[in-house]
Amino acid sequence: MSPDEYCQQKATQSGSSFYYSFLFLPPDRRRAITALYAFCREVDDTVDECSDPSLARTKLAWWRQEIEHMVQGHPSHPVTRAMQAHLAPFALDAKYLQAIIDGMEMDLDQNRYLDYAAMERYCWHVASAVGILSAAIFGASQPQTLQYAEKLGLAFQLTNIIRDVGEDARKGRVYLPISELQQFGVTVADLLNARHSEKFVALMRFQTARAQRTYDEAFALLPAADRRAQRPGLIMAAIYRTLLDEIEADGFHVLTQRIALTPIRKLWLAWKTYIRG
Numbered sequence: 001m002s003p004d005e006y007c008q009q010k011a012t013q014s015g016s017s018f019y020y021s022f023l024f025l026p027p028d029r030r031r032a033i034t035a036l037y038a039f040c041r042e043v044d045d046t047v048d049e050c051s052d053p054s055l056a057r058t059k060l061a062w063w064r065q066e067i068e069h070m071v072q073g074h075p076s077h078p079v080t081r082a083m084q085a086h087l088a089p090f091a092l093d094a095k096y097l098q099a100i101i102d103g104m105e106m107d108l109d110q111n112r113y114l115d116y117a118a119m120e121r122y123c124w125h126v127a128s129a130v131g132i133l134s135a136a137i138f139g140a141s142q143p144q145t146l147q148y149a150e151k152l153g154l155a156f157q158l159t160n161i162i163r164d165v166g167e168d169a170r171k172g173r174v175y176l177p178i179s180e181l182q183q184f185g186v187t188v189a190d191l192l193n194a195r196h197s198e199k200f201v202a203l204m205r206f207q208t209a210r211a212q213r214t215y216d217e218a219f220a221l222l223p224a225a226d227r228r229a230q231r232p233g234l235i236m237a238a239i240y241r242t243l244l245d246e247i248e249a250d251g252f253h254v255l256t257q258r259i260a261l262t263p264i265r266k267l268w269l270a271w272k273t274y275i276r277g
Contacts, residue, residue, distance in 0.1 A: 003082035004031055007038035010079075017239045017261070020270040021232035025138070032086035032137045033232070038079045040100060040130060047104045056108055060101050067097050090137045099129040111173040112188070119161075119177050120154065127157035131233070139229030144221055151218035152233055158211040159240045162204060162247060166194060166255035176207065194255040204252040208244055215241060231274055238273040239266050 001009070011019055011034050018037055022030050043063055050056040070080040071087070071094050086092060103125030113119040131153025132146050140146055161168075161175045168175060169191040181187065184203035189195075215237055222230060239261065247259050261269075 001078075003078040004035070006078035007031075007035045007082045010038040010041050017243075017266055018236060020239065020266045021235040023270065024235070024274050025232060028086075028089070029137055029139070031082065032090055032092075033134060035079060035082040035086065036092075036130070036133055036137065039083060039097065042077075042079055043101055043104050047107050053108050057105070060104055063101055064098060067094050067101075070094070086137070092133055092136055096129040096133050099125050103127075103129070107173070113175060113177050115179045116177045119175055122175070123154050123157040123161075124150075127160075128153035131156070134233065135230060138232050140226055141229075142223040142226055144223050145226040145230065148218050148221035148223075148230070149233065151214060151221060152237060155211055155214035155218055156236065156240055158207070158214060159244055162207050162211060163243065163254060163259060165191060165204075167258055169194070169255070176203070180206070191255065196253060196255055200255070201252050204254070205248070208248055211244060212241070235270045235273045238269045242269060 011022070016037075022033055022037075025033065043060065046059045046063070047056050050059065066075060066077055066080050069075050070084050073084070075081045075084050083092075087094070103122060106122050106125060113122065128150040131149035131151075134153075135145055135149030140149070165176065172192075174181075174188055174191055176191075178188070180203065181191075184206065185199045186197070186203050190197070190200060218237075227234075242265075243259070243261055246261065247254060250259055253259075
Protein backbone atom coordinates (compact mmCIF):
# COMPACT_ATOMS: atom_id res chain seq x y z
CA MET A 1 0.00 0.00 0.00
CA SER A 2 1.41 3.39 -0.99
CA PRO A 3 1.45 6.36 1.43
CA ASP A 4 -1.33 8.03 -0.56
CA GLU A 5 -3.44 4.85 -0.48
CA TYR A 6 -2.91 4.61 3.28
CA CYS A 7 -4.17 8.18 3.75
CA GLN A 8 -7.11 7.59 1.42
CA GLN A 9 -8.12 4.52 3.40
CA LYS A 10 -7.84 6.45 6.66
CA ALA A 11 -10.07 9.22 5.32
CA THR A 12 -12.66 6.88 3.83
CA GLN A 13 -12.93 4.70 6.93
CA SER A 14 -13.61 7.67 9.21
CA GLY A 15 -16.95 8.48 7.60
CA SER A 16 -16.32 12.15 8.34
CA SER A 17 -18.17 14.95 6.60
CA PHE A 18 -14.80 16.37 5.60
CA TYR A 19 -14.43 13.61 3.03
CA TYR A 20 -17.26 15.08 0.96
CA SER A 21 -15.43 18.39 0.59
CA PHE A 22 -12.42 16.62 -0.92
CA LEU A 23 -14.33 15.08 -3.82
CA PHE A 24 -14.28 18.12 -6.10
CA LEU A 25 -10.60 19.01 -5.72
CA PRO A 26 -7.90 18.53 -8.38
CA PRO A 27 -5.82 15.37 -7.74
CA ASP A 28 -2.76 17.09 -6.23
CA ARG A 29 -4.81 19.17 -3.79
CA ARG A 30 -6.99 16.17 -2.97
CA ARG A 31 -3.93 14.08 -2.09
CA ALA A 32 -2.56 16.90 0.06
CA ILE A 33 -5.78 17.49 2.04
CA THR A 34 -6.30 13.74 2.44
CA ALA A 35 -2.80 13.44 3.91
CA LEU A 36 -3.53 16.32 6.29
CA TYR A 37 -6.81 14.74 7.33
CA ALA A 38 -5.11 11.38 7.87
CA PHE A 39 -2.55 13.09 10.11
CA CYS A 40 -5.34 14.64 12.18
CA ARG A 41 -7.01 11.25 12.53
CA GLU A 42 -3.76 9.58 13.59
CA VAL A 43 -2.99 12.02 16.40
CA ASP A 44 -6.64 12.23 17.50
CA ASP A 45 -6.88 8.44 17.68
CA THR A 46 -3.67 8.41 19.74
CA VAL A 47 -5.55 10.21 22.51
CA ASP A 48 -9.03 8.72 22.06
CA GLU A 49 -7.97 5.09 21.74
CA CYS A 50 -5.17 5.00 24.31
CA SER A 51 -6.33 4.35 27.88
CA ASP A 52 -2.90 5.10 29.37
CA PRO A 53 -2.23 8.88 29.33
CA SER A 54 1.54 8.41 29.70
CA LEU A 55 1.59 6.12 26.66
CA ALA A 56 -0.51 8.64 24.71
CA ARG A 57 2.02 11.37 25.58
CA THR A 58 4.85 9.14 24.39
CA LYS A 59 3.08 8.55 21.09
CA LEU A 60 2.39 12.26 20.62
CA ALA A 61 6.06 12.99 21.34
CA TRP A 62 6.91 10.50 18.58
CA TRP A 63 4.64 12.39 16.19
CA ARG A 64 6.37 15.66 17.10
CA GLN A 65 9.69 14.11 16.15
CA GLU A 66 8.20 12.63 13.00
CA ILE A 67 7.06 16.09 11.86
CA GLU A 68 10.63 17.35 12.33
CA HIS A 69 11.93 14.37 10.35
CA MET A 70 9.43 15.15 7.60
CA VAL A 71 10.57 18.77 7.41
CA GLN A 72 14.18 17.59 7.26
CA GLY A 73 13.31 15.26 4.39
CA HIS A 74 13.28 11.79 5.93
CA PRO A 75 9.81 10.85 7.23
CA SER A 76 9.07 7.23 8.14
CA HIS A 77 5.28 7.07 8.61
CA PRO A 78 2.97 6.66 5.58
CA VAL A 79 1.11 9.87 6.50
CA THR A 80 4.20 12.05 6.74
CA ARG A 81 5.67 10.41 3.64
CA ALA A 82 2.49 11.38 1.78
CA MET A 83 2.42 14.88 3.23
CA GLN A 84 6.06 15.74 2.61
CA ALA A 85 5.56 16.18 -1.13
CA HIS A 86 3.00 18.92 -0.46
CA LEU A 87 4.90 21.04 2.07
CA ALA A 88 6.66 23.28 -0.46
CA PRO A 89 4.00 23.46 -3.23
CA PHE A 90 1.30 24.62 -0.80
CA ALA A 91 3.58 26.48 1.65
CA LEU A 92 2.46 24.34 4.58
CA ASP A 93 3.98 25.52 7.85
CA ALA A 94 4.81 22.62 10.17
CA LYS A 95 4.22 24.84 13.21
CA TYR A 96 0.50 24.34 12.66
CA LEU A 97 0.94 20.56 12.68
CA GLN A 98 2.72 20.92 16.01
CA ALA A 99 -0.14 23.16 17.21
CA ILE A 100 -2.62 20.39 16.41
CA ILE A 101 -0.60 18.03 18.61
CA ASP A 102 -0.70 20.70 21.34
CA GLY A 103 -4.49 20.46 21.13
CA MET A 104 -4.39 16.69 21.49
CA GLU A 105 -2.22 17.09 24.59
CA MET A 106 -4.76 19.51 26.04
CA ASP A 107 -7.23 16.61 26.08
CA LEU A 108 -4.75 14.71 28.25
CA ASP A 109 -4.19 17.66 30.58
CA GLN A 110 -7.76 18.81 31.23
CA ASN A 111 -11.38 17.82 30.71
CA ARG A 112 -13.06 21.06 31.83
CA TYR A 113 -12.85 24.66 30.56
CA LEU A 114 -13.62 27.51 32.92
CA ASP A 115 -14.75 30.10 30.36
CA TYR A 116 -15.21 30.67 26.65
CA ALA A 117 -11.71 32.11 26.20
CA ALA A 118 -10.22 28.84 27.47
CA MET A 119 -12.50 26.75 25.24
CA GLU A 120 -11.70 28.97 22.24
CA ARG A 121 -7.98 28.42 22.80
CA TYR A 122 -8.56 24.67 22.68
CA CYS A 123 -10.63 25.08 19.51
CA TRP A 124 -7.83 27.05 17.87
CA HIS A 125 -5.38 24.20 18.32
CA VAL A 126 -7.63 21.32 17.25
CA ALA A 127 -9.57 23.10 14.49
CA SER A 128 -8.41 26.59 13.50
CA ALA A 129 -4.85 25.38 12.88
CA VAL A 130 -6.32 22.67 10.64
CA GLY A 131 -8.38 25.33 8.85
CA ILE A 132 -5.31 27.44 8.09
CA LEU A 133 -3.44 24.47 6.61
CA SER A 134 -6.53 23.41 4.64
CA ALA A 135 -7.03 26.87 3.15
CA ALA A 136 -3.41 26.90 2.01
CA ILE A 137 -3.96 23.58 0.24
CA PHE A 138 -7.21 24.73 -1.38
CA GLY A 139 -5.55 27.92 -2.63
CA ALA A 140 -5.17 31.17 -0.72
CA SER A 141 -3.96 34.18 -2.67
CA GLN A 142 -4.98 36.73 -0.02
CA PRO A 143 -3.78 36.91 3.62
CA GLN A 144 -7.37 37.48 4.71
CA THR A 145 -8.28 34.04 3.41
CA LEU A 146 -6.27 32.48 6.22
CA GLN A 147 -8.17 34.64 8.74
CA TYR A 148 -11.40 33.31 7.22
CA ALA A 149 -10.10 29.73 7.54
CA GLU A 150 -9.08 30.28 11.16
CA LYS A 151 -12.57 31.56 12.02
CA LEU A 152 -14.27 28.79 10.03
CA GLY A 153 -12.25 26.16 11.91
CA LEU A 154 -13.58 27.64 15.15
CA ALA A 155 -17.15 27.42 13.83
CA PHE A 156 -16.64 23.76 12.91
CA GLN A 157 -15.32 22.91 16.36
CA LEU A 158 -18.15 24.75 18.10
CA THR A 159 -20.52 22.62 16.02
CA ASN A 160 -18.66 19.45 16.99
CA ILE A 161 -18.89 20.36 20.67
CA ILE A 162 -22.67 20.87 20.39
CA ARG A 163 -23.16 17.60 18.49
CA ASP A 164 -20.94 15.56 20.82
CA VAL A 165 -22.00 16.89 24.26
CA GLY A 166 -23.35 13.52 25.37
CA GLU A 167 -20.63 11.42 23.80
CA ASP A 168 -17.91 13.61 25.34
CA ALA A 169 -19.62 13.53 28.74
CA ARG A 170 -19.57 9.73 28.67
CA LYS A 171 -15.78 10.01 28.26
CA GLY A 172 -15.65 12.38 31.22
CA ARG A 173 -15.03 15.45 29.07
CA VAL A 174 -17.02 18.68 29.23
CA TYR A 175 -15.99 21.29 26.66
CA LEU A 176 -18.87 23.69 27.31
CA PRO A 177 -17.50 26.52 29.52
CA ILE A 178 -18.26 26.07 33.21
CA SER A 179 -19.15 29.77 33.46
CA GLU A 180 -21.85 29.30 30.80
CA LEU A 181 -23.22 26.18 32.46
CA GLN A 182 -23.60 28.26 35.61
CA GLN A 183 -25.20 31.09 33.64
CA PHE A 184 -27.99 28.76 32.48
CA GLY A 185 -28.30 26.75 35.69
CA VAL A 186 -26.93 23.52 34.21
CA THR A 187 -24.46 21.42 36.22
CA VAL A 188 -21.68 19.15 35.04
CA ALA A 189 -23.59 16.34 36.76
CA ASP A 190 -26.56 17.09 34.48
CA LEU A 191 -24.36 16.43 31.46
CA LEU A 192 -22.67 13.37 32.92
CA ASN A 193 -26.07 11.89 33.82
CA ALA A 194 -27.73 12.94 30.54
CA ARG A 195 -30.42 15.06 32.22
CA HIS A 196 -32.25 16.85 29.43
CA SER A 197 -34.14 19.95 30.64
CA GLU A 198 -35.45 23.33 29.56
CA LYS A 199 -32.33 24.87 31.08
CA PHE A 200 -30.16 22.59 28.97
CA VAL A 201 -32.12 23.50 25.83
CA ALA A 202 -31.62 27.20 26.59
CA LEU A 203 -27.89 26.59 27.04
CA MET A 204 -27.69 24.77 23.71
CA ARG A 205 -29.65 27.49 21.90
CA PHE A 206 -27.05 29.94 23.20
CA GLN A 207 -24.20 27.71 21.96
CA THR A 208 -25.87 27.24 18.56
CA ALA A 209 -26.46 30.97 18.07
CA ARG A 210 -22.78 31.63 18.74
CA ALA A 211 -21.71 28.93 16.31
CA GLN A 212 -23.98 30.37 13.60
CA ARG A 213 -22.57 33.87 14.22
CA THR A 214 -19.07 32.47 13.89
CA TYR A 215 -19.92 31.00 10.46
CA ASP A 216 -21.24 34.41 9.38
CA GLU A 217 -18.12 36.14 10.69
CA ALA A 218 -15.93 33.67 8.78
CA PHE A 219 -17.79 34.19 5.50
CA ALA A 220 -17.46 37.96 5.88
CA LEU A 221 -13.67 37.55 5.90
CA LEU A 222 -13.46 35.45 2.72
CA PRO A 223 -12.14 37.56 -0.19
CA ALA A 224 -14.10 37.21 -3.43
CA ALA A 225 -10.85 36.40 -5.25
CA ASP A 226 -10.46 33.15 -3.30
CA ARG A 227 -14.08 32.09 -3.02
CA ARG A 228 -13.95 29.48 -5.80
CA ALA A 229 -10.71 27.99 -4.49
CA GLN A 230 -12.17 27.77 -0.99
CA ARG A 231 -15.30 25.89 -2.05
CA PRO A 232 -14.30 22.78 -0.04
CA GLY A 233 -14.58 24.82 3.16
CA LEU A 234 -17.90 26.24 2.01
CA ILE A 235 -19.11 22.70 1.33
CA MET A 236 -18.19 21.69 4.87
CA ALA A 237 -19.93 24.77 6.24
CA ALA A 238 -23.12 23.90 4.33
CA ILE A 239 -23.06 20.39 5.80
CA TYR A 240 -22.29 21.53 9.33
CA ARG A 241 -24.84 24.34 9.38
CA THR A 242 -27.49 21.93 8.14
CA LEU A 243 -26.47 19.59 10.96
CA LEU A 244 -26.90 22.44 13.46
CA ASP A 245 -30.39 23.06 12.08
CA GLU A 246 -31.22 19.36 12.50
CA ILE A 247 -29.95 19.32 16.07
CA GLU A 248 -32.07 22.34 16.94
CA ALA A 249 -35.15 20.95 15.17
CA ASP A 250 -34.73 17.74 17.18
CA GLY A 251 -34.87 19.72 20.43
CA PHE A 252 -31.15 19.35 21.28
CA HIS A 253 -31.42 15.71 22.34
CA VAL A 254 -27.64 15.40 22.07
CA LEU A 255 -27.06 13.95 25.54
CA THR A 256 -28.36 10.52 24.56
CA GLN A 257 -27.84 10.38 20.80
CA ARG A 258 -25.46 11.54 18.08
CA ILE A 259 -27.40 13.33 15.38
CA ALA A 260 -25.92 13.01 11.89
CA LEU A 261 -26.82 13.62 8.25
CA THR A 262 -27.07 10.70 5.84
CA PRO A 263 -24.25 10.26 3.29
CA ILE A 264 -26.62 10.99 0.39
CA ARG A 265 -27.73 14.24 2.01
CA LYS A 266 -24.11 15.27 2.58
CA LEU A 267 -23.32 14.51 -1.05
CA TRP A 268 -26.33 16.55 -2.20
CA LEU A 269 -25.27 19.52 -0.07
CA ALA A 270 -21.71 19.20 -1.36
CA TRP A 271 -22.84 19.18 -4.99
CA LYS A 272 -25.27 22.05 -4.50
CA THR A 273 -22.63 24.20 -2.84
CA TYR A 274 -20.04 23.34 -5.48
CA ILE A 275 -22.15 24.30 -8.49
CA ARG A 276 -23.25 27.50 -6.76
CA GLY A 277 -19.59 28.48 -6.73
